[in-house]
Amino acid sequence: MELAFFLERGPLVLHSSDFSKELLTQPAAIRPMLLSAPWLRVALRDLGVNERNLEDTAKISSYLQTVSCPLITLDEAGHTHITDWCSGFVNNCMKRAYIQGTHAPNARSWMRWGYGVTIPRLGDVTVFWRVKGKDTSSFGHVGFFIRYSGPDHLIILGGNQHMSVSFARLPINKNGPGKGGAHIGLLGFRGNYQTAIAGESA
Secondary structure, eight states: OEEEEEETTEEEEEEOSOHHHHHHTOOTTTHHHHHHOHHHHHHHHTTTOBTTSGGGHHHHHHHHHTTTOOSEEEOTTSOEEEOOOHHHHHHHHHHHTTOOOOOOSSGGGGGGSSEEESSOOTTOEEEEEEOBTTBOSSOEEEEEEEEEOSSSEEEEEEEEETTEEEEEEEEOOTTOTTGGGOOEEEEEEEEOOOOOSSOOOO
16 A cells, blocks of 8 residues: 655655554654654554444543543433544543543544644644534544545544544545535644653553
Protein backbone atom coordinates (compact mmCIF):
# COMPACT_ATOMS: atom_id res chain seq x y z
CA MET A 1 0.00 0.00 0.00
CA GLU A 2 1.32 3.46 -0.86
CA LEU A 3 0.78 6.27 1.62
CA ALA A 4 1.63 9.90 1.05
CA PHE A 5 1.80 12.01 4.20
CA PHE A 6 1.93 15.77 3.88
CA LEU A 7 4.96 16.96 5.83
CA GLU A 8 6.45 20.44 6.06
CA ARG A 9 9.25 19.30 3.74
CA GLY A 10 6.85 17.83 1.21
CA PRO A 11 5.21 14.44 0.64
CA LEU A 12 6.65 11.32 2.20
CA VAL A 13 5.68 8.05 0.55
CA LEU A 14 5.69 4.84 2.56
CA HIS A 15 5.30 1.42 0.99
CA SER A 16 3.91 -1.11 3.45
CA SER A 17 1.21 -3.72 3.79
CA ASP A 18 0.84 -2.60 7.42
CA PHE A 19 1.58 1.09 7.64
CA SER A 20 0.69 1.28 11.32
CA LYS A 21 3.79 -0.81 11.94
CA GLU A 22 5.80 1.66 9.85
CA LEU A 23 4.55 4.54 11.99
CA LEU A 24 5.29 2.80 15.28
CA THR A 25 8.88 2.17 14.23
CA GLN A 26 9.17 5.93 13.72
CA PRO A 27 10.97 6.54 10.42
CA ALA A 28 13.25 9.56 10.78
CA ALA A 29 11.00 11.88 8.75
CA ILE A 30 7.94 11.04 10.89
CA ARG A 31 9.56 11.02 14.35
CA PRO A 32 9.14 14.80 14.95
CA MET A 33 5.45 14.50 14.09
CA LEU A 34 4.90 11.65 16.55
CA LEU A 35 6.73 13.57 19.28
CA SER A 36 4.47 16.57 18.72
CA ALA A 37 1.34 14.37 18.62
CA PRO A 38 2.11 11.62 21.17
CA TRP A 39 -1.55 10.57 21.24
CA LEU A 40 -1.15 9.12 17.75
CA ARG A 41 1.30 6.46 18.93
CA VAL A 42 -1.20 5.54 21.64
CA ALA A 43 -4.00 5.27 19.07
CA LEU A 44 -1.94 3.06 16.79
CA ARG A 45 -1.44 0.54 19.59
CA ASP A 46 -5.21 0.04 19.78
CA LEU A 47 -5.75 -0.66 16.09
CA GLY A 48 -8.15 -3.55 15.65
CA VAL A 49 -10.17 -3.07 18.86
CA ASN A 50 -13.66 -4.04 17.76
CA GLU A 51 -17.00 -3.77 19.54
CA ARG A 52 -18.08 -7.09 18.01
CA ASN A 53 -15.36 -8.89 19.97
CA LEU A 54 -16.38 -9.62 23.54
CA GLU A 55 -12.77 -9.43 24.71
CA ASP A 56 -12.62 -5.81 23.50
CA THR A 57 -15.68 -4.52 25.39
CA ALA A 58 -13.60 -3.71 28.48
CA LYS A 59 -11.25 -1.64 26.34
CA ILE A 60 -14.12 0.30 24.75
CA SER A 61 -15.65 0.81 28.20
CA SER A 62 -12.36 2.38 29.28
CA TYR A 63 -12.62 4.81 26.38
CA LEU A 64 -16.11 5.81 27.46
CA GLN A 65 -15.07 6.18 31.10
CA THR A 66 -13.02 9.23 30.08
CA VAL A 67 -16.28 10.93 29.01
CA SER A 68 -18.39 9.50 31.86
CA CYS A 69 -20.61 7.37 29.62
CA PRO A 70 -21.72 3.74 29.89
CA LEU A 71 -21.01 1.23 27.16
CA ILE A 72 -24.67 0.25 26.81
CA THR A 73 -27.64 2.61 26.82
CA LEU A 74 -31.38 1.94 26.75
CA ASP A 75 -33.72 3.91 24.49
CA GLU A 76 -37.36 4.80 25.19
CA ALA A 77 -38.53 1.64 23.45
CA GLY A 78 -36.38 -0.51 25.70
CA HIS A 79 -33.81 -1.35 23.02
CA THR A 80 -30.13 -1.49 23.96
CA HIS A 81 -27.49 0.41 22.02
CA ILE A 82 -23.72 0.67 22.22
CA THR A 83 -22.81 4.29 22.96
CA ASP A 84 -21.04 6.18 20.16
CA TRP A 85 -17.42 6.07 21.28
CA CYS A 86 -15.33 8.07 18.80
CA SER A 87 -14.87 11.00 21.22
CA GLY A 88 -14.26 8.58 24.07
CA PHE A 89 -11.47 6.97 22.06
CA VAL A 90 -9.82 10.32 21.27
CA ASN A 91 -10.14 11.44 24.90
CA ASN A 92 -8.65 8.15 26.09
CA CYS A 93 -5.69 8.50 23.72
CA MET A 94 -5.08 12.01 25.02
CA LYS A 95 -5.28 10.87 28.63
CA ARG A 96 -2.78 8.06 28.02
CA ALA A 97 -0.44 10.56 26.35
CA TYR A 98 -0.82 12.96 29.33
CA ILE A 99 -2.62 15.57 27.25
CA GLN A 100 -5.80 17.33 28.32
CA GLY A 101 -8.83 16.27 26.26
CA THR A 102 -12.38 17.58 26.23
CA HIS A 103 -13.89 15.00 28.64
CA ALA A 104 -17.05 15.28 26.52
CA PRO A 105 -18.81 12.44 24.66
CA ASN A 106 -19.84 14.54 21.66
CA ALA A 107 -17.42 14.70 18.74
CA ARG A 108 -18.04 18.39 18.08
CA SER A 109 -16.62 19.27 21.51
CA TRP A 110 -13.21 18.93 19.86
CA MET A 111 -13.87 22.07 17.82
CA ARG A 112 -13.22 23.97 21.08
CA TRP A 113 -9.98 22.10 21.79
CA GLY A 114 -6.57 23.56 20.97
CA TYR A 115 -6.41 25.84 17.95
CA GLY A 116 -7.64 25.75 14.38
CA VAL A 117 -5.34 24.32 11.72
CA THR A 118 -5.51 25.17 8.01
CA ILE A 119 -2.92 22.69 6.74
CA PRO A 120 -3.21 19.52 8.85
CA ARG A 121 -0.24 17.59 10.15
CA LEU A 122 -0.01 13.90 10.95
CA GLY A 123 -2.06 13.25 14.08
CA ASP A 124 -4.10 16.46 14.10
CA VAL A 125 -7.57 16.05 15.60
CA THR A 126 -10.11 16.06 12.76
CA VAL A 127 -13.76 16.86 13.41
CA PHE A 128 -16.68 16.03 11.12
CA TRP A 129 -20.33 17.01 11.03
CA ARG A 130 -22.74 14.10 10.69
CA VAL A 131 -26.39 13.95 9.72
CA LYS A 132 -28.59 11.65 11.81
CA GLY A 133 -32.23 11.64 10.81
CA LYS A 134 -33.21 15.29 10.37
CA ASP A 135 -30.58 16.55 12.83
CA THR A 136 -27.73 18.39 11.08
CA SER A 137 -26.49 20.44 14.03
CA SER A 138 -25.41 18.24 16.93
CA PHE A 139 -24.00 14.96 15.65
CA GLY A 140 -20.44 14.44 14.49
CA HIS A 141 -17.36 12.26 14.32
CA VAL A 142 -13.76 12.77 15.44
CA GLY A 143 -10.46 11.04 14.75
CA PHE A 144 -6.83 11.70 13.84
CA PHE A 145 -5.60 13.00 10.48
CA ILE A 146 -3.33 10.62 8.58
CA ARG A 147 -3.33 11.99 5.04
CA TYR A 148 -5.40 13.27 2.15
CA SER A 149 -6.81 10.72 -0.27
CA GLY A 150 -7.27 12.77 -3.41
CA PRO A 151 -8.80 16.26 -3.23
CA ASP A 152 -12.10 15.25 -1.64
CA HIS A 153 -11.32 12.63 1.01
CA LEU A 154 -9.25 12.13 4.14
CA ILE A 155 -7.70 9.05 5.72
CA ILE A 156 -8.60 9.11 9.42
CA LEU A 157 -7.47 6.89 12.29
CA GLY A 158 -10.29 6.74 14.79
CA GLY A 159 -12.58 4.77 17.03
CA ASN A 160 -16.12 3.68 16.19
CA GLN A 161 -15.15 3.48 12.51
CA HIS A 162 -16.70 0.32 11.09
CA MET A 163 -17.35 -0.56 14.77
CA SER A 164 -13.63 -0.60 15.47
CA VAL A 165 -10.40 1.33 15.90
CA SER A 166 -9.38 1.52 12.28
CA PHE A 167 -8.39 3.66 9.33
CA ALA A 168 -11.31 5.08 7.33
CA ARG A 169 -11.58 7.12 4.15
CA LEU A 170 -14.03 9.94 4.87
CA PRO A 171 -15.36 12.65 2.54
CA ILE A 172 -14.66 16.35 3.02
CA ASN A 173 -18.03 17.42 1.51
CA LYS A 174 -17.33 21.13 1.19
CA ASN A 175 -20.98 21.94 0.40
CA GLY A 176 -22.19 21.15 3.92
CA PRO A 177 -24.77 18.90 5.61
CA GLY A 178 -27.58 17.49 3.54
CA LYS A 179 -26.32 18.89 0.25
CA GLY A 180 -26.41 16.26 -2.45
CA GLY A 181 -27.39 13.61 0.09
CA ALA A 182 -24.18 14.07 2.09
CA HIS A 183 -24.34 12.56 5.59
CA ILE A 184 -20.82 13.36 6.84
CA GLY A 185 -18.22 16.02 6.10
CA LEU A 186 -15.31 18.02 7.50
CA LEU A 187 -15.84 20.65 10.19
CA GLY A 188 -12.19 21.40 10.88
CA PHE A 189 -8.72 20.39 12.04
CA ARG A 190 -7.43 21.10 15.54
CA GLY A 191 -3.89 21.14 16.88
CA ASN A 192 -2.48 21.30 20.40
CA TYR A 193 1.15 20.29 20.53
CA GLN A 194 1.73 20.19 24.27
CA THR A 195 4.74 18.36 25.61
CA ALA A 196 3.76 15.18 27.41
CA ILE A 197 4.24 15.61 31.17
CA ALA A 198 5.85 12.26 31.80
CA GLY A 199 5.81 10.29 28.59
CA GLU A 200 3.12 7.80 27.65
CA SER A 201 1.31 5.31 29.83
CA ALA A 202 0.42 1.80 28.81
